[in-house]
Amino acid sequence: MSQSASEPSVGARASTGGGLSRFVRATEVDTRMLGMVGALLVIWLVFHVLSGGIFLTPRNLWNLTVQTSSIAVMATGMVLVIVTRNIDLSVGSILGFTGMAMAALQANILPGMLGFDSPFTWLLTLAAGILVGVAIGGLQGYIIAFMGVPAFIVTLGGLLIWRGGAWWLTSGRTVAPLDDTFRLMGGGATGSLGETWTWILAILACLAVIASLVFARKRRVRFGFPQRPVWAEVTIAAVTTIIILGAALVLNAYEWPSAIARRYAEAAGIEVPEGGLHIGYGVAVPVLIAIVVGIVMTFVTQRTRFGRYVFAIGGNPEAAELAGINTRWVVMKVFMLMGGLAALGAAISTARLNAATNALGTLDELYVIAAAVIGGTSLAGGAGTIIGAMLGALVMQSLQSGMVLLGVDSPLQSIVVGVVLIIAVWIDTVYRRRAA
CATH class of the missing domain: 1.10.3470 (ABC transporter involved in vitamin B12 uptake, BtuC)
Structure with missing residues (x-):
């Protein structure tokens, strides 16, 4: 009984290890x-x-x-x-x-x-x-x-x-x-680039990543090299875009100090709202x-x-x-x-x-x-x-x-x-x- 009960657990561990290994090889x-x-x-x-x-x-x-x-x-x-x-x-x-x-x-x-x-x-x-x-x-x-x-x-x-x-x-x-x-x-x-240009740069970077994956796949087809599974390509694209957009979000979340923002508004003739002017640094x-x-x-x-x-x-x-x-x-x-x-x-x-x-x-x-x-x-x-x-x-x-x-x-x-x-x-x- 104990031997038969332990066999599925060993098989499950082997399956898990094999799945992780296959994931690494595929991507x-x-x-x-x-x-x-x-x-x-x-x-x-x-x-x-x-x-x-x-x-x-x-x-x-x-x-x-x-x-x-x-x-x-x-x-x-x-x-x-x-x-x-x-x-x-x-x-x-x-x-x-x-x-x-x-x-x-x-x-x-x-x-x-x-x-x-x-x-x-x-x-x-x-x-x-x-x-x-x-x-x-x-x-x-x-x-x-x-x-x-x-x-x-x-x-x-x-x-x-x-x-x-x-x-x-x-x-x-x-x-x-x-x-x-x-x-x-x-x-x-x-x-720094500011919020708008940071988002533009992040979107362009995501598009560049997707384009590079597509072109790389086409080159592999042209030269007869082995292909990554489609799910692996999608996973790489998704993870990379999430990292890029997440980085843009974090960098834009850091805002100018209120004193600097106020001086900027005065120099540019911008009316400061009641809650203060919120300007994100973005990518430096x-x-x-x-x-x-x-x-x-x-x-x-x-x-x-x-x-x-x-x-x-x-x-x-x-x-x-x-x-x-x-x-x-x-x-x-x-x-x-x-x-x-x-x-x-x-x-x-x-x-x-x-x-x-x-x-x-x-x-x-x-x-x-x-x-x-x-x-x-x-x-x-x-x-x-x-x-x-x-x-x-x-x-x-x-x-x-x-x-x-x-x-x-x-x-x-x-x-x-x-x-x-x-x-x-x-x-x-x-x-x-x-x-x-």
Whole structure:
């Protein structure tokens, strides 16, 4: 009797496990990515409970997205660096140096040439900063790729050189304030899209997701590749659209402070209603920049010859060179790209602070590398995703933001980040061992 009673329960468990396995296979979901999303949700819930219900509020989540932007932008470039079996320890110092250079340019040099409040100041500043970042990355990439000096040594030296260079540019002075248009890249009330444009962007994003699924299915049919079940496609589309629309709802729920809304109404000649003027922030400009960078970098890694070369070099450098790939030039371009993205991260960081300081970007290299590794980029090279790195950046910033809300001391925050990084590398090692 007991044996026959236990058999259905075992069969039910097997059926459940098989159903979950079939679901994962049908939707082609990356299990590591799914695990990272689950870990992120657990982190959010834990901090929400420990903070007394403060963490998962529209205000904190909006600030969390803005704080993640610069790290997420740089993490997309760090993926390619690590995929090629290299490392870049200098990104935080490059951010500090280019940020100080951009601040000095728009505060001390361009006003004398173009006058104050010139509409070209922010554009020339951003272009010059990115060019400086690309030049720095190119210099380091040349030494690594063509002179044969290990990336660890070159970028460790760069960490010291560019941090000292940032101090040297202004003799240690903080440079402020910055151009008003340039400051829009840092977010804030004026540096956000607002409710209407946020909803428009969310709807366009949902349509783009559905269109990409349809086109991907057509391509599979054309080339005779296996198809996902229709229910799996519908499930992916539904979950993705719900996440996008939910994010738009949360970001719009965070409203301008009443004083700022009142000043805006007075300047625009708008009559303030009795209950006050309610204006939602919506998507912040730095978050939009990070999203665009993520989309472009995903396209580069998945749809271009350069991206295929990067992963080929990471998988087997000798075979890639024998196949005719100019591996040295590709590696140099990877570091040039990393330098440009560090400069873009500097623009976001300085615009957000409305100043450039010598401490800008300190320890950012730790967070960027950790974000890439947590996101599934293997330190052994050859494997990594852009979306994973950006999610990793969100995980890192969530940990830091949550610990700040709980009043955790800064040294303990560094300890937690270090432990998380070690655990992420250990998980990657275990995963690769089992996959082999």
